[in-house]
Amino acid sequence: MRAMLASASFAPSVGNAQPWRFVRLRSPGIRDALAAHVEEQNAHAAEHYAGQERYEHYQSLKLHGLRDAPELMAVFCDEHPQAGYGLGIATMPEMLRYSCVLAIHNLWLAARLRGIGLGWVSILDPSTVKAMLDVPVHWSLIALLCIGYPVEECDTPELERCGWQPREPWSDRVFER
Amino acid sequence: MRAMLASASFAPSVGNAQPWRFVRLRSPGIRDALAAHVEEQNAHAAEHYAGQERYEHYQSLKLHGLRDAPELMAVFCDEHPQAGYGLGIATMPEMLRYSCVLAIHNLWLAARLRGIGLGWVSILDPSTVKAMLDVPVHWSLIALLCIGYPVEECDTPELERCGWQPREPWSDRVFER
Numbered sequence: 001m002r003a004m005l006a007s008a009s010f011a012p013s014v015g016n017a018q019p020w021r022f023v024r025l026r027s028p029g030i031r032d033a034l035a036a037h038v039e040e041q042n043a044h045a046a047e048h049y050a051g052q053e054r055y056e057h058y059q060s061l062k063l064h065g066l067r068d069a070p071e072l073m074a075v076f077c078d079e080h081p082q083a084g085y086g087l088g089i090a091t092m093p094e095m096l097r098y099s100c101v102l103a104i105h106n107l108w109l110a111a112r113l114r115g116i117g118l119g120w121v122s123i124l125d126p127s128t129v130k131a132m133l134d135v136p137v138h139w140s141l142i143a144l145l146c147i148g149y150p151v152e153e154c155d156t157p158e159l160e161r162c163g164w165q166p167r168e169p170w171s172d173r174v175f176e177r
Numbered sequence: 178m179r180a181m182l183a184s185a186s187f188a189p190s191v192g193n194a195q196p197w198r199f200v201r202l203r204s205p206g207i208r209d210a211l212a213a214h215v216e217e218q219n220a221h222a223a224e225h226y227a228g229q230e231r232y233e234h235y236q237s238l239k240l241h242g243l244r245d246a247p248e249l250m251a252v253f254c255d256e257h258p259q260a261g262y263g264l265g266i267a268t269m270p271e272m273l274r275y276s277c278v279l280a281i282h283n284l285w286l287a288a289r290l291r292g293i294g295l296g297w298v299s300i301l302d303p304s305t306v307k308a309m310l311d312v313p314v315h316w317s318l319i320a321l322l323c324i325g326y327p328v329e330e331c332d333t334p335e336l337e338r339c340g341w342q343p344r345e346p347w348s349d350r351v352f353e354r
Contacts, residue, residue: 009347012285014299016334016342023352030354045267054262063265074354084342085231088240090222092299097271098319101278108189122191122269133354142275157193165193165261170186175200177207177251177310 001071001147007110013099017084020103021139025072033132034124034144035066041123057164064121069146074129075104076139100142107145117150178248178324184287190276194261197280198316202249210309211301211321212243218300234341241298246323251306252281253316277319284322294327 005022013019025031042063049055066072077100079093089095108118126141159165182199190196202208219240226232243249254277256270266272285295303318336342 005351006347009344009350011282012297012334014297016336016344018345018350021350021352023354025354027354041268045264048263048267058264061264083345086225087222087235087238087336087341088299090225090300091218091302094274095299098275098278101275102282105188105279105282120189120191122265122272123267125268135352157189159193159264164264167186167193168195168260170183173186173195173198174182175198175312177200177202177204 004110008103008107011103011106014095015084015087017081019078019081019096020100021076023074038064038124065146069148071147073145075143080138119146181287185280185284188280188283191272192261192264194258196255196258196273197277198253200251215241215301242323246325248324250322252320257315296323
């Protein structure tokens, strides 16, 4: 975890502000509360597919590993970092959040190099999760991560394998002006 | 560029929605208009440092390569993709934008592997740039990228080398709950 976090911190960031804040979640009480919250939010999300063929399919998907993953981590963005002195964020403050995503991607790649998997859970209410974790008011939640050794290895994304959404040709997403 | 775009498209995305839209900018008129816009925005941003020691420092920084880079690219997020069928975005629609950032990071790494550099320009007004490029209304601008062979190679970020902002210890950004 230390080596992975060190790799994450080599991500580029706007103004070199390094606005990522990694919170390792080690309390069993927090784990239980997060799992219960995500399961509740997931039940709401499932209703979106009610009456569709996809309803059963959605219900069968594994969308978090909060009860099983050996390591849980929340990643926050400091929306008002001193570092960077405001460079590059006057008109696009979201660059701070995007910098945190770059750090998460570094962490993800550093994990995969070690045979470790990472799942990014987004079926949650960010303000509820933030309140659970008692962090500074100017931090915003970017990600809740489940980290551990995967049950199986596969180069094809799970949502592609199970028929939810295939990968589409990259050239369909490239345009010119 | 084709190989780099193909690598970008292997990024993970929420619901496998692949919401990234890459727009290669090949018109000299667009290049000139973007450079003029960023230079104007940069003059505004510089005012933030007026009266500070950092003012001269800011003015000396190279903050875009829009007039020189052989390849310019805008990256947009489709905020309402059909792909993915809404999975994972009911409570965190920003996951679509974060997925685009993951693709940009893949593109960046694929560029570096080839000795190519990438600069992410954020000193701009996203709605102005979007209007210049005549893209669908439900696309939002994530990044304007300058791509080309760097003048020099260095493992230390430029803002660190020039004394704007040093890298800080990664452990200062790790917490526990």
